[in-house]
Amino acid sequence: MECNVLKDDNLVNLVDTTVKELGGIHILINNAGGGGGGRENPFKISVDDIKRDYELNVFSGWRLCQLVVPHMKKDGYGAIVFTTSMSSVNKSPNMSGYGGSKAAVNHTVANLAHDFGPEVRINAVGPGATRTAALESVLTPEIEETMLKHTPIKRLGTADDIAGAMLYFASPISEWVSGQTIFVNGGGQQTLE
Numbered sequence: 001m002e003c004n005v006l007k008d009d010n011l012v013n014l015v016d017t018t019v020k021e022l023g024g025i026h027i028l029i030n031n032a033g034g035g036g037g038g039r040e041n042p043f044k045i046s047v048d049d050i051k052r053d054y055e056l057n058v059f060s061g062w063r064l065c066q067l068v069v070p071h072m073k074k075d076g077y078g079a080i081v082f083t084t085s086m087s088s089v090n091k092s093p094n095m096s097g098y099g100g101s102k103a104a105v106n107h108t109v110a111n112l113a114h115d116f117g118p119e120v121r122i123n124a125v126g127p128g129a130t131r132t133a134a135l136e137s138v139l140t141p142e143i144e145e146t147m148l149k150h151t152p153i154k155r156l157g158t159a160d161d162i163a164g165a166m167l168y169f170a171s172p173i174s175e176w177v178s179g180q181t182i183f184v185n186g187g188g189q190q191t192l193e
Contacts, residue, residue: 001017027080033102037097049097072119086129109180
């Protein structure tokens with residue numbers, strides 16, 4: 001169903017409709033995100049630009065957790081997975097809003113594990129450079145070569161690589177894992193330096 005994660009009434013409707021139609025909620029993947037990463041020159045953007053990074057990457061997912069966890073606890077099982085980013089730990093110019101908001105996701109997940117357990121687990125997956133439409137729109141052979149210089153598994157990620165980590169955290173196989181962030185990045189850092 002359609003949901004604008006920046007609108008609280010949409011989030012409430014999403015959860016209410018899901019519970020009504022499916023009988024409950026056991027898995028939440030907080031995958032909405034974005035921002036101006038790489039374009040956030042602190043002298044050329046506004047506080048509103050940074051605020052939107054946090055609203056999209058942190059606040060919307062936090063609110064969805066607040067809405068779904070009571071249903072999960074009532075049913076005795078829940079798994080929540082946030083999408084974070086390598087930008088949450090990398091240090092780069094023009095990334096303060098996006099990178100800062102994704103770092104906040106990592107720490108939010110670590111803290112919420114204490115609030116949600118034992119019935120509900122919460123973790124995060126941090127993709128490295130992944131072949132998506134967004135990356136392909138700017139990727140050149142030179143950029144890819146630079147990104148792979150410090151990547152032991154000498155290729156960029158795929159959507160299936162990220163989905164595998166999400167599936168691990170969403171499934172009962174990870175039942176003793178909560179509050180963790182795993183970086184799916186080929187063992188390295190795909191930076192432009």
